[in-house]
Amino acid sequence: MSKIGFLGAGQMAQALASGFVRADLVHPADIIAVDPFPAARASFGQLVPGASVSDSAAKLAAEVDVIVLAVKPQMLQAAIAGLGVIGDNVLLVSIAAGTSLARLAEWTRSTRIIRVMPNTPCLIGESASAFCTAEGATSDDVALVEKLLSAVGVVRKVDEKLMDAVTGLSGSGPAYVYVLIEALADAGVRVGLPRDAALQLAAQTVRGAAGMVLQTGDHPGVLKDRVASPGGTTIAGLQALEAGGFRSAAYDAVMAATARSKELGAE
Secondary structure: OOOEEEEOOOHHHHHHHHHHHHOOOOOHHHEEEEOOOHHHHHHHHHHOOOOEEEOOOOOHHHHOOEEEEOOOHHHHHHHHHOOOOOOOOOEEEEOOOOOOHHHHHHHHOOOOEEEEEOOHHHHHOOEEEEEEEOOOOOHHHHHHHHHHHHOOEEEEEOOHHHHHHHHHHHHOHHHHHHHHHHHHHHHHHHOOOOHHHHHHHHHHHHHHHHHHHHHHOOOHHHHHHHHOOOOOHHHHHHHHHHHOOHHHHHHHHHHHHHHHHHHHHHO
């Protein structure tokens, strides 16, 4: 069992660590999280009881087999400098949006690097993740990352040029879906449903619809047409979505987040 260190103890690090523990892949005692902010350390310790937390990264590279770089892109270079010398025995896994493998290799003096874009549903074992690898990453490294990420959801290997697109779609995507659920629930309240019923029905509807896409393999358009009967309620609702620019707004959200990921990589 690998010992894993998190450089950064924020929400994504907490979600991954908790997911790995829930999947019984890593024991809490084999997890170390480093963060300069007391609130982040406290939150990590509460979510992953038994894990170690620290405000100093100086000894992290000597104590773990894997370091997950879970720091905001703007702070990553400085945070990496605090690690000191990183030996060839340590695998680096970066979840920093926009930061290229080449830049990570320059900052860490290592090529044993895997760049990952997960998302927060890994906390409940439903993450959608993608990764790409540097030349120095071994087949065992790839197998380990695939095992860890598969235990908390779905994972795909992609070319690095597609990582910004992954960030814009699945990395940021949960937030788009939360807005949709909130809007559906608010509308349910507007037409008379109790708040708790509206929220439960909205969330389960999104969950069920996503499950239909994944389990049947049918195109979403086909599934949509099966719900929309001629002259019925659903087609009336779909017309309202089209009139409100629902599709173009979803397009624009992914495009904007992808563009921002590219900007972060250039900063």
